Amino acid sequence: MPARDAVTPPPLHRATLDNGLRVVVAPDTGRSAAPVVGVAVYYDVGFRSEPEGRTGFAHLFEHLMFQGSARVGKMEHPRLVQGAGGTMNGSTHPDFTNYFQVVPSNALELTLWLEADRMRSPAVTDENLANQVAVVQNEIRVNVMNRPYGGFPWILLPPVAFDSFANAHNGYGDFSELESSSVADAEDFFRRFYAPGNAVLAIAGDTDPEAALALVLKHFGDIPARRTPKRPSFAEPPLTAARRAEHLDPMATAPAVAIGWRAPDPAKQRQLHLATVVLAELLAEGDASRLIQRLVLRDRSAISVEAYLGTFGDPFEQRDPALLTVTAVHPSAVPVDTVLAAIQDEVDRIARDGVPADELARVHARLRAQLLRQVDQVLARTLQLAMFEQQHGRGELVWELPDLLTAVTPDDVRAAAARLSADSASVLVLQAGAAA
Amino acid sequence: MSPKRSALRSAALPPRPALGPAPKIAVPTVAERTLGSGLRVAAVRRRGVPLVEIRLRVPFAGTAKSHLARSAVLGESFFTGTASHDAQQLAEAIQGLGGSLGASTDADRLAVGGSALAENLRPLLELLASTVTGNTYPADEVAGERDRVAEEVAIARTTPSALADEAVSHRLFGRHPYGRDLPTVTEVAAVTAGSLRTLHAQQVSPVGALLVIVGDVAPTRALDLAAQTFADWTAHARTPVTLPPVPAFVPGGIALVDRPGSVQTSLRVVAPAPPRDDPSYAALSLVNTVFAGYFSSRLVANIREDKGYTYSPHAGIMHADLASYLAVTADVATEVTAPALVETRYEMAKIAAAPVTQDELDAAGRYLVGTLALSTASQAGLASTLARLLDAGFDATWLRSHPAALGRVTVDSAHEAAQRWLAPAAAGTVLVGDAERIRRSVSALDTVDVVQVN
Numbered sequence: 001m002p003a004r005d006a007v008t009p010p011p012l013h014r015a016t017l018d019n020g021l022r023v024v025v026a027p028d029t030g031r032s033a034a035p036v037v038g039v040a041v042y043y044d045v046g047f048r049s050e051p052e053g054r055t056g057f058a059h060l061f062e063h064l065m066f067q068g069s070a071r072v073g074k075m076e077h078p079r080l081v082q083g084a085g086g087t088m089n090g091s092t093h094p095d096f097t098n099y100f101q102v103v104p105s106n107a108l109e110l111t112l113w114l115e116a117d118r119m120r121s122p123a124v125t126d127e128n129l130a131n132q133v134a135v136v137q138n139e140i141r142v143n144v145m146n147r148p149y150g151g152f153p154w155i156l157l158p159p160v161a162f163d164s165f166a167n168a169h170n171g172y173g174d175f176s177e178l179e180s181s182s183v184a185d186a187e188d189f190f191r192r193f194y195a196p197g198n199a200v201l202a203i204a205g206d207t208d209p210e211a212a213l214a215l216v217l218k219h220f221g222d223i224p225a226r227r228t229p230k231r232p233s234f235a236e237p238p239l240t241a242a243r244r245a246e247h248l249d250p251m252a253t254a255p256a257v258a259i260g261w262r263a264p265d266p267a268k269q270r271q272l273h274l275a276t277v278v279l280a281e282l283l284a285e286g287d288a289s290r291l292i293q294r295l296v297l298r299d300r301s302a303i304s305v306e307a308y309l310g311t312f313g314d315p316f317e318q319r320d321p322a323l324l325t326v327t328a329v330h331p332s333a334v335p336v337d338t339v340l341a342a343i344q345d346e347v348d349r350i351a352r353d354g355v356p357a358d359e360l361a362r363v364h365a366r367l368r369a370q371l372l373r374q375v376d377q378v379l380a381r382t383l384q385l386a387m388f389e390q391q392h393g394r395g396e397l398v399w400e401l402p403d404l405l406t407a408v409t410p411d412d413v414r415a416a417a418a419r420l421s422a423d424s425a426s427v428l429v430l431q432a433g434a435a436a
Numbered sequence: 437m438s439p440k441r442s443a444l445r446s447a448a449l450p451p452r453p454a455l456g457p458a459p460k461i462a463v464p465t466v467a468e469r470t471l472g473s474g475l476r477v478a479a480v481r482r483r484g485v486p487l488v489e490i491r492l493r494v495p496f497a498g499t500a501k502s503h504l505a506r507s508a509v510l511g512e513s514f515f516t517g518t519a520s521h522d523a524q525q526l527a528e529a530i531q532g533l534g535g536s537l538g539a540s541t542d543a544d545r546l547a548v549g550g551s552a553l554a555e556n557l558r559p560l561l562e563l564l565a566s567t568v569t570g571n572t573y574p575a576d577e578v579a580g581e582r583d584r585v586a587e588e589v590a591i592a593r594t595t596p597s598a599l600a601d602e603a604v605s606h607r608l609f610g611r612h613p614y615g616r617d618l619p620t621v622t623e624v625a626a627v628t629a630g631s632l633r634t635l636h637a638q639q640v641s642p643v644g645a646l647l648v649i650v651g652d653v654a655p656t657r658a659l660d661l662a663a664q665t666f667a668d669w670t671a672h673a674r675t676p677v678t679l680p681p682v683p684a685f686v687p688g689g690i691a692l693v694d695r696p697g698s699v700q701t702s703l704r705v706v707a708p709a710p711p712r713d714d715p716s717y718a719a720l721s722l723v724n725t726v727f728a729g730y731f732s733s734r735l736v737a738n739i740r741e742d743k744g745y746t747y748s749p750h751a752g753i754m755h756a757d758l759a760s761y762l763a764v765t766a767d768v769a770t771e772v773t774a775p776a777l778v779e780t781r782y783e784m785a786k787i788a789a790a791p792v793t794q795d796e797l798d799a800a801g802r803y804l805v806g807t808l809a810l811s812t813a814s815q816a817g818l819a820s821t822l823a824r825l826l827d828a829g830f831d832a833t834w835l836r837s838h839p840a841a842l843g844r845v846t847v848d849s850a851h852e853a854a855q856r857w858l859a860p861a862a863a864g865t866v867l868v869g870d871a872e873r874i875r876r877s878v879s880a881l882d883t884v885d886v887v888q889v890n
Contacts, residue, residue, distance in 0.1 A: 034813035035459030036806075071452070075741055079732040083799035084455055085806020088731075104806050109453040134744025134769075138700070142747055142767045146700045148594050206459070218450055250697070253590040286536065287515070287527035297523060300580050303587045331587060362532040369534030369553050372485040376814045434594050 009399030012385075013209035017217065019225040020197025021119075024389045025212050026204040026381070026398075036086075037205035038382025039111045040100040041119065042390045044200075045193035047171030048094045048234055056173015057181060059092040060136055061189050065099060066090065067128040069118040074128060077114050084110060092171065094311050094318050096390060102379045105206040109215050116219040119196060124186040133178050140172050148251035152430055153258035153327055154311050160245045161260040161323055161426035166234045171311075195226035202386035202395070205378045236321055238262060243426040250433035254303060256329040257336050259343060260426040261419070263309050265320035266392075272419075274404055275412035276324055277315045282355065282363045282413065283307040283326065283346070285370075290346045295328060301339055302328040316397070317387050324420070332435045340427065350417035355410045368402045375399065458802070461809040461839075464818060466832045467655035471663055473642035473670040478826055479649040479658035482815045487534075488554045488651030488658075489819035492564065493827050495644045495676035496546040497613065497757075498635075502626070505619035506635050507541040508589075509582050509627045514539035514548070516577035518570040523577050526563070533560050543614050543679075544757045545827070546640065551816065554652040561665040569668050571636055578629040586624040593618065593889070596695065596767070600702035600868045602889045603693045607866050608706055608761055612682050620890065642669045644676045646827050650819040682759045687862050690777075690884045694871035701773040701869030705764040705780055707862050709753045712760075712828060718841035719853035720762075724751055725800035726792045726850075727783060727858060728764055732799065735764070735783045745769060745776045755828065762857065770870055774877035777867075781860040781881075788859040791851040805839045 013025040047058040068074045081088045086103030099118075101111045144150035155170045162168040201220070203212050239262065249256075264272040284291045284307035295302035307326045309315035330339050374380045375398060389395035397404075464480045471477065496507060515530070515537060516523040530537050535552035537560075552560040592598035602618050609615035647666070649658040685708045710717045721729075728735035728751035739745045749766035764784075768776040812818040812835065825834050856862075867878065871886060878884060 034809055035461065036810055036813055071449070075732065075737055078730075079799065080452075082730050082732045082803045085458065085802040085809070087807060087810065102810060104809070105459050106456040110455060113450070113453050131741065131744045135740055135747055138745070138767065138769055139747040141700045141769065146596055146698060146767070148591060222449070251594045253594055254587050286531050288524065288531040293524060293527075296584070297577075297580060300583065303584050329587075329591075331583075362528060365534035365553065366531050366536075369487060369551065370536075372487055373551060373816065376485045376487065376816070378810075378813060436590070 009396055012395050013213060015213050015216070017196065017221055019220070019223050020195065020228060021220050021223070022200045022389065023213060023216050024200065024202050024385060024395045025207065025209040026202070026385050026395065027207050027209050028205055034378070035105045035206045036102055036378055037105045037108050037203060037207045038100065038102045038378045039108065039115065040098055040202045040382045040386040041115050042096050042098045042200045042202070042386040043194055044096055044198045044231065044390060045229070046093045046095040046097055048166040049193065049232065052165050053177060054181065054185060055169050055177050056136070056171065057185065057189060058097055059171060059173065060132060060178060060181060061186060062090045062092045062097050063132040063136060064124050064129065064186055065118050065122055067132065068123045070121040070123065072114060072117050077118070080110060080114060081107070086111070094171070096317070096387070098383065098386065100379065100383060102382070108203070108207060108212065112215050112219045115201070116223065119194065119199065119220065120223045122190060124183050126183055129181065129183055129186065133181065136178060137175060144172065148249060148253065148434070149256065149430070152249070152256060153325060153428055156247050156430070157258045157260050157323070157325065157426065157428045160243050160428050161262070162236055162321070164234065164236055166232070167236060167321065191226070192229055195228045196220065196223050197225060197228040200386050200390040202382055202389060204382040204385050234319070234321060239424050239426065242423045244429065245427070246429045246431060248431045248433050252430060252432040253434045253436065254329050255332060255336060255432040255435070256327060256430040257339055258325055258327045258428045258430070259340065260323035260325050261424060263322045263324045264416070264419070266316065267320065271412060272416055273315070275408050275416035277309060278363060278367065278405055278408045279350070279413050279416045280307040280309055280315070280324060281367050282359070286366060288362065290350070291326070291343060294346055295339065295342050299342060301334045301342055302330045304329050317391060319391065332432060336429050344422050347417050347420045351414060351420070354414045357410060360410055360413065364406045367405050371402045461835070463835045464812070464822070464832055466822070467659055469659045469663065471642070471666065473666070475642035475645050475647060475666055475669060476826070477647045477649070477659055477662040478822065479653070479655040480818060480822065481653065481655050482650050482818055483652050484815065486554045486652050487551055487815060488557045488560070488649060488653050489551045489815045490549070490560065490564065491648040491819050491823035492548040493646045493823055494546040494640055495544065496541055496639055497544055497677045497679045498639070499613060499677065499679065502623065502631070503613070504616055505623035506627050506631055507546070508619055509578065509585050509624065510632050510635055511539045511541040511546065512581040512585055513573055513578050513632060514567060514571065516581065517572045517574040518566045519572060520566065522574070529559070529563055535560055537564065549820070557649070557651070557653050557658065558661050558665065561661055565665045565669060568640055568666070573629045573632045573636070575629040578627070578632060582624060582627050586621050589618055589621055589624055596698065596700070596702045596868055599693060599695065599889055600704055600866060603691060603866045603868060603887065604704050604706055604763060606887070606889070607691050607864050608685060609759070610683050613679055614682060614756060614759060639677065641676070642666070646823065648819050648823040648826065650822065651815050679758060685864070687864055688882070690865040690867055690878055690882045691887045692871055692875065692878070692884050693866070693868040693887055693889055695868050696870055696872070698868070698870040699770055700767045701770055701867050701874055703766045703768050703773065703776055703780065704866040705784070705863050706866065707762050707857060707864070709760040709762040709857055712755065712830065716853045716856065718838065719845045719849045720857050721753065721804060722797055722800045722842060722845050723787060723792060723850040723854040723858065724753060724762065725804060726796045727751055727787050729800070730803055734787070735780065738783060739766060739768070739776055739779050743779070745772045745779070770873050773867065773869060773874040774881060777865065777878060777881060784858050784860045784863065787854045791847045794847055797845065797847060797850055801842050801845070804842055808835065808839065
């Protein structure tokens with residue numbers, strides 16, 4: 001593939017501190033578009049690792065990491081970052097929890113100091129624990145309980161598709177389990193999972209890599225090493241029969257359906273995994289995609305269709321097992337089995353007939369452009385760098401991915417589609433309680 | 437986690453680093469040309485990735501009652517057919533450029549956003565120009581889009597944030613066209629392909645329109661390509677529709693939209709605000725940031741980080757062509773609706789009554805300048821920011837003059853702006869929630885009108 005629209009990846013600078021913290025720096029090459037720098041810390045623990053009886057704890061703990069630390073008071077972290085002209089946030093995923101800032105480049109050291117202080121000793125108290133339980137409950141109300149399609153399908157589909165607690169449970173958590181959480185739980189969770197050796201620190205943007213690494217050593221270097229947890233396997237045996245469940249959404253006016261297929265293991269079946277990423281794009285990205293053409297524009301059996309890998313739509317951030325999910329919201333007048341049959345028919349058609357080269361070339365062009373568009377944003381670039389470094393051991397994938405996906409062949413896509421049979425599908429039917 | 441041990445260790449730790457001088461933010465160089473048709477084109481070269489972003493904005497106001505539904509369906513139908521391409525061919529052509537193109541409408545304009553690999557700028561512009569000059573609105577495609585819009589409107593009407601937006605627009609603007617965001621399902625169902633063709637012929641005009649091109653393309657080449665590809669967009673040049681002025685805002689009272697069974701109340705406090713070129717705008721931007729414009733604000737400290745009433749309270753200043761307004765947003769647990777409203781009004785009253793500190797002002801200033809720089813750091817961000825600015829009558833130097841204006845704001849001028857614009861007595865309240873559970877408690881605070889979202 002000619003590199004007519006390739007981007008030159010920056011040389012990555014790496015270090016591993018004595019305490020095990022891995023660091024990766026991606027400086028802007030040439031003149032920086034803006035004098036800003038991204039800083040992300042990824043801890044290798046997500047909601048799949050939280051203990052039974054403590055659903056939602058990984059996410060609650062993410063909130064607690066913003067409540068101050070040994071030398072940082074409550075609200076001081078956001079005040080210092082925003083007061084320097086930056087932004088910050090954190091998020092909890094199945095396999096990691098991240099904390100990130102984008103700041104003007106003069107605030108790099110301050111940001112590292114803040115991240116180091118909470119990696120060393122967050123300050124959790126009964127009072128701020130109770131406060132953040134209430135905040136998280138309001139987060140769950142606004143995102144799940146008080147709106148139509150809340151938790152569809154990310155909370156509703158996993159218990160159909162998986163059997164183990166790790167894979168099936170609700171990562172937002174039960175209210176009663178959140179309420180019964182204690183400071184001791186937080187101390188235990190921190191001790192087990194937040195060791196420096198269980199984290200990756202990524203810095204990207206307007207920075208000098210040598211100076212940045214020196215600052216990292218200065219602020220993180222004396223955080224004591226702790227035992228790091230063994231990465232668990234969440235593997236489950238493959239499905240031997242189709243599964244189906246129903247959920248009544250009292251606020252939905254139109255019914256919906258989600259189909260989950262077990263996705264290829266990104267570590268062991270890399271080419272098949274990449275092909276499945278291309279397949280998802282081919283199925284439901286843009287008006288030219290197969291499912292949108294067929295269901296939304298031609299048959300009009302659906303109002304919207306989506307297809308993606310991974311719980312939150314990033315195909316690379318999740319280890320095995322993960323799902324390829326196809327969702328459709330459809331008119332009440334169309335039976336759900338008509339929608340399911342049309343989706344399966346389109347998948348089967350790809351498995352049977354393959355994909356014409358010109359169609360695949362268009363899909364490649366769009367994928368490539370969308371990936372480059374992400375790379376252009378300093379925050380997205382920082383997050384992807386940390387994620388690829390931690391989950392795949394190769395931060396360079398941020399820049400290599402366009403070519404890797406472009407190398408996916410029609411046969412690869414066909415093989416990816418052939419795995420998606422009706423009898424290995426998990427189906428969640430959302431009934432519209434507010435249908436006219 | 438274990439205070440004793442870390443207290444012992446912290447003596448040897450490096451102290452909190454001081455901030456060095458803030459880096460200078462470069463203001464982009466904008467090349468501009470106004471075509472004979474009236475279309476204004478602006479281009480900026482921004483390297484980084486080999487992509488290009490385009491934004492087209494066309495005046496699109498309307499006074500007819502049917503305008504809202506028609507413009508919503510027109511936006512969705514914008515890429516469904518031209519003389520040479522049917523819907524599928526258009527979609528495939530866009531995909532093949534590594535591109536995306538989407539249209540949407542609001543009370544002021546039709547906005548098209550798109551991107552593609554930079555080498556495909558010419559075909560991307562050709563495609564967009566072919567829709568602007570030659571959309572056919574095939575009846576069957578329009579019927580499909582119309583039915584989808586109707587389903588989406590029905591979904592929005594059970595979604596609290598959309599209901600609250602609708603109630604806020606009505607509270608601020610009443611029967612003015614700005615007073616509605618959501619058409620009714622019935623209005624959408626009445627839209628025909630013929631009515632879209634008429635609307636397009638009357639209003640998709642280069643007069644007053646703006647095209648912004650940002651990316652890895654030489655600006656003169658971008659301007660030349662725009663001039664070539666949009667050369668035919670002249671035939672139906674007409675003067676844009678002008679809306680009547682917005683009605684005077686009458687403060688006070690609570691407009692309550694009943695949403696039975698709601699486990700939260702969508703709380704909104706709204707008030708008029710000055711436009712971006714008003715002398716008090718910079719001061720209000722700052723003092724609003726201190727009040728509730730960012731996470732480090734007083735309102736977040738109070739109703740989230742102290743009381744846990746809500747997840748993400750926020751206040752922002754919004755601009756339409758004929759009006760600017762301030763909206764405070766908080767989705768609060770139903771049982772704390774009244775106390776959350778009390779605290780929100782308390783924080784407004786407090787900032788209106790007593791000046792903020794110099795430290796609060798400085799932090800808010802650095803935040804606004806820093807996030808403005810961030811918003812223009814990517815090609816996509818720069819294209820969107822520039823399109824909004826140019827369309828509102830500013831130029832790229834606003835990216836320098838606004839930070840300078842923020843820097844001139846004093847504690848006193850900020851206080852003056854807070855007194856004028858943030859006083860609870862100057863605002864109105866909208867609540868979307870379970871009326872049976874909240875009405876009595878909020879009635880103790882203000883007069884309550886139960887209103888319908890039409």
